[in-house]
Amino acid sequence: MAVQPWSNLLKSAKTTALIHDGRRKVHYLFTDGKEMAEEYDLMSDELIVRKWRSKSPLGAQGQWLIEVGDSLAPVAPLDPELIKENCTNPVFIRKDTKTSFQWRIRNLPYPKEVFSVSAEPSERCCIVKTSNKKYYKKFSVPDLDRCQLPLDCSALSFTHANNTLIISYKKPKEILTLEHELLRELKKLKATGEGDVDCKTQ
Known part of the structure; x- marks a missing residue:
C-alpha cells in the first residue's frame, strides 16, 4: 500500500x-x-x-x-458560418460524493440494459460500453493510482436516468x-x- x-x-x-x-x-x-x-x-x-x-x-x-x-471555461461564440460541435455528443465529467468517486456521462439516450460497466484491474481502468456499439469509454481512477490501491470490481455500480449514465465507485477505507x-x-x-x-x- x-x-x-x-x-x-x-x-x-x-x-x-x-x-x-x-x-x-x-x-x-x-x-x-x-x-x-x-x-x-x-x-x-x-x-x-x-x-x-x-x-x-x-x-x-x-x-x-x-x-x-x-469545465467552467466560457465557450467562445462560434461564427454561425462555421461548423459547430454537436451539443448532443456525450459529455464525460467526474463529480464525487463523500463516499464514492462518481462519473456522469450525459447525452446517452439508450436504456440501462444496453450498458455494461466493468473494472479491469490488470489495466487499472474502468470500461463503459453499449451492446448497440454506440458508445465506448475507458477511464482510470487517478486517486487509486496515486495511492497504488487495487481496482475492486465489487466497488463499481451504475444507474441511468435523464439520458445520463451515472457510474459510482465506492471509495476504499x-x-x-x-x-x-x-x-x-x-x-x-x-x-x-x-x-x-x-x-x-x-
Whole structure:
C-alpha cells in the first residue's frame, strides 16, 4: 500500500488557501513544479473541483487539466458560418460524493440494459460500453493510482436516468481516511477571507 508516499507528497507541497464564494480553494505547489488546485463546498466539505497544471519542457505554464468537476471555461461564440460541435455528443465529467468517486456521462439516450460497466484491474481502468456499439469509454481512477490501491470490481455500480449514465465507485477505507485527515489539515490552514484573491504561490 502506498497511501503514505502520496500523503507525504501533499504534506511537502507548498499549500495556500482562501475562502471565496462559499468555497474553500486550496492550491498545492509540488517540489517538481506541478500544481494542483482544489475547491471544496464550505457547507458540505465535498470536493467540487480538482485540476492539475505542469510546465512544458521549455518552462512555459501549461493549461489546467480538470480531474474532478465541470469545465467552467466560457465557450467562445462560434461564427454561425462555421461548423459547430454537436451539443448532443456525450459529455464525460467526474463529480464525487463523500463516499464514492462518481462519473456522469450525459447525452446517452439508450436504456440501462444496453450498458455494461466493468473494472479491469490488470489495466487499472474502468470500461463503459453499449451492446448497440454506440458508445465506448475507458477511464482510470487517478486517486487509486496515486495511492497504488487495487481496482475492486465489487466497488463499481451504475444507474441511468435523464439520458445520463451515472457510474459510482465506492471509495476504499484508505482513501476515506486520507481524505478525512487532509480536510482536517486544510481547515487548520490560515485561509484568506472573502475576495478575489489569486491563490497562486509566488
